[in-house]
Amino acid sequence: MRSVSAILISTAVWFAPPSAQAADPARLMTYSGIFQDNYTDVVIKPFNARGTERLDYVPGDSSAAMLGQLRTQKNDPQLDVIIMDVTTAALACAEGLVEPLDAKLLPVIGELDDQARSSGGACGPAVTYDHLVTVYDSKAVVPAPTSLKVMWDLKWKGRVGLSAPPNIQGLALTAIMAHADSGNWKSADGAFKALRELAPAVQTFDPQPDGYTLVLNNTLSFASGWNARAQLNRDRSGGRLGIMLPTEGTVFQINTINLVKGAPHRDAGLAFIAYALSAPAQKAFTERMFYGPTNATAVIAPEAAQRTAAAPENKARVIPMDWNEMIKLRESWNQRWRREVISAGGR
Amino acid sequence: MTRRQTGVLLCLPALLLLAVAFVWPMAILARMSLNETADTGALVPALSLATYTRLASDSFTWQIAWDSLVLAAGSATVATLLAYPMALFLFRTKSRYRNLLAIVAIAPLLVSGTARVIGWMAILGDGGMINAGLRLLGIPTQHLINNWTGVRIGLAESVMPYTVLALLAGFGRLDHALEEAAATLGAGPFFRFWRVTLPLTLPSVTAGWMLGFVLAISAFITPHLMGGGRVFVLATEIFDAATQTLDWPAAAALSVAALAGLSALMLLQSLVARRGSV
Numbered sequence: 001m002r003s004v005s006a007i008l009i010s011t012a013v014w015f016a017p018p019s020a021q022a023a024d025p026a027r028l029m030t031y032s033g034i035f036q037d038n039y040t041d042v043v044i045k046p047f048n049a050r051g052t053e054r055l056d057y058v059p060g061d062s063s064a065a066m067l068g069q070l071r072t073q074k075n076d077p078q079l080d081v082i083i084m085d086v087t088t089a090a091l092a093c094a095e096g097l098v099e100p101l102d103a104k105l106l107p108v109i110g111e112l113d114d115q116a117r118s119s120g121g122a123c124g125p126a127v128t129y130d131h132l133v134t135v136y137d138s139k140a141v142v143p144a145p146t147s148l149k150v151m152w153d154l155k156w157k158g159r160v161g162l163s164a165p166p167n168i169q170g171l172a173l174t175a176i177m178a179h180a181d182s183g184n185w186k187s188a189d190g191a192f193k194a195l196r197e198l199a200p201a202v203q204t205f206d207p208q209p210d211g212y213t214l215v216l217n218n219t220l221s222f223a224s225g226w227n228a229r230a231q232l233n234r235d236r237s238g239g240r241l242g243i244m245l246p247t248e249g250t251v252f253q254i255n256t257i258n259l260v261k262g263a264p265h266r267d268a269g270l271a272f273i274a275y276a277l278s279a280p281a282q283k284a285f286t287e288r289m290f291y292g293p294t295n296a297t298a299v300i301a302p303e304a305a306q307r308t309a310a311a312p313e314n315k316a317r318v319i320p321m322d323w324n325e326m327i328k329l330r331e332s333w334n335q336r337w338r339r340e341v342i343s344a345g346g347r
Numbered sequence: 348m349t350r351r352q353t354g355v356l357l358c359l360p361a362l363l364l365l366a367v368a369f370v371w372p373m374a375i376l377a378r379m380s381l382n383e384t385a386d387t388g389a390l391v392p393a394l395s396l397a398t399y400t401r402l403a404s405d406s407f408t409w410q411i412a413w414d415s416l417v418l419a420a421g422s423a424t425v426a427t428l429l430a431y432p433m434a435l436f437l438f439r440t441k442s443r444y445r446n447l448l449a450i451v452a453i454a455p456l457l458v459s460g461t462a463r464v465i466g467w468m469a470i471l472g473d474g475g476m477i478n479a480g481l482r483l484l485g486i487p488t489q490h491l492i493n494n495w496t497g498v499r500i501g502l503a504e505s506v507m508p509y510t511v512l513a514l515l516a517g518f519g520r521l522d523h524a525l526e527e528a529a530a531t532l533g534a535g536p537f538f539r540f541w542r543v544t545l546p547l548t549l550p551s552v553t554a555g556w557m558l559g560f561v562l563a564i565s566a567f568i569t570p571h572l573m574g575g576g577r578v579f580v581l582a583t584e585i586f587d588a589a590t591q592t593l594d595w596p597a598a599a600a601l602s603v604a605a606l607a608g609l610s611a612l613m614l615l616q617s618l619v620a621r622r623g624s625v
């Protein structure tokens with residue numbers, strides 16, 4: 001009889017949801033892969049080591065997929081904190097899926113820079129900055145390029161990979177080129193003309209699995225990418241992957257941290273948000289993965305800062321683009337890419 | 348209990364499963380398609396046909412619908428043409444390796460779709476095996492991937508094993524005695540095939556083609572990974588709307604429209620097949 005009970009109990013434990021098996025920790029959802037590995041090491045583990053609250057990392061896919069989770073859990077939230085791209089977070093905020101946050105509720109918000117405080121609107125503030133870069137094969141592309149114009153050189157025909165919209169890399173590239181051409185990132189006619197001319201040299205408008213890999217396996221010589229992942233790939237490839245922050249400039253990709261509305265562990269969630277925005281956590285993650293810090297009081301080691309947008313000379317190249325304004329242009333730019341750019345780049 | 352009642356009872360579990368796993372999600376999808384999307388991308392609860400109107404008034408929607416149909420029809424046709432002789436050989440062979448050969452023919456089904464596509468990328472890529480061979484022979488290299496050509500090749504290959512299975516299942520109607528009778532009456536191999544074998548196997552060819560067509564038009568992985576961002580079909584458009592632009596009503600409306608269109612096509616096919624068999 002005792003063994004039957006043991007089997008029944010262990011079966012019940014087996015089928016129970018993971019959250020019921022553990023001591024019911026709070027749950028953070030954000031990106032999987034190398035982001036998860038590094039964020040867990042330098043932010044989650046130290047937070048849990050304090051012993052006051054516990055937080056589990058729930059790997060999400062893209063920001064869009066995470067928003068999908070929030071939408072489906074609207075009436076019964078299973079998550080407490082979510083880190084996602086600012087454009088997607090804005091939707092979550094508008095749909096009432098995440099809570100408003102301010103410095104009264106979380107005093108650490110007062111330590112953030114102006115852009116970090118404002119970018120989340122009434123909801124969660126920015127927790128990381130990243131920026132668009134061009135990655136290239138440093139063995140083949142000599143001397144190291146400084147301008148996007150290098151990709152128009154016929155020498156590289158068929159060796160260029162661009163992530164076209166709706167991928168936000170394509171939107172960011174268009175804005176950078178528009179700003180370089182007209183001084184206004186929204187006036188993109190000149191940018192589209194230049195992109196049409198580049199299109200025949202483009203091998204893929206959707207690099208798979210990503211541009212870094214395709215450059216490193218010699219499928220491409222140039223690709224668009226995000227700085228943090230590019231820096232990690234450069235280290236892993238022993239410097240084979242080159243990174244260009246072009247003279248035309250760059251734009252930030254911003255991740256915000258949000259408290260889920262109706263979070264089952266609201267206090268633990270708030271405690272984690274405060275920790276994630278604090279100077280020690282920001283410093284640790286920047287020095288590990290080269291995302292720019294949003295806490296203005298974080299003192300970053302100079303060698304790491306040089307590789308982020310936190311370095312003054314890099315910061316000076318950041319175009320002041322508002323992603324909430326960009327979202328309004330997204331559909332028309334998406335259509336222009338398809339009808340004007342991709343159609344001009346037949347293979 | 349009558350025979351009819353027994354039949355209904357036996358079907359009940361499957362019908363319930365179908366209702367829970369298919370009808371209910373489709374009802375949710377249809378409801379989602381009636382919502383609206385704000386300029387900011389936020390989902391606005393509504394009961395409106397605005398999303399359908401917006402999509403129907405965009406020529407690009409019709410273009411991708413047409414491209415999807417042509418791509419699926421072409422891939423299914425190539426797959427059927429390649430699968431037919433293979434299936435006929437497997438059906439007729441008396442070799443003791445027949446079962447092994449059948450397994451080899453459908454072996455691609457044992458590998459994940461993504462892994463198969465990645466294999467094709469290595470073979471068809473600009474620096475892949477085929478272009479390396481062409482280079483060795485001094486022949487100009489070809490762009491075989493990141494375009495429509497790559498997607499056509501990948502789709503035809505991916506649906507071919509299903510077509511082989513459908514053809515093999517239907518070849519049971521092929522009576523060898525009729526072919527022997529034709530031979531006795533002096534018909535040569537080609538004439539025998541054209542006047543006896545092919546007409547008898549036509550219903551299974553139609554079924555195999557239809558299966559290939561349905562699988563090809565709903566395929567996502569191959570156009571997504573082998574199209575290089577140049578190939579826009581219904582499946583990739585639905586994926587982009589659901590996961591990139593977060594326009595869930597548009598994704599739902601396209602899904603509902605695609606389902607309705609495919610259902611109509613299959614209904615038409617079954618009506619034609621029924622009339623043909625009368």
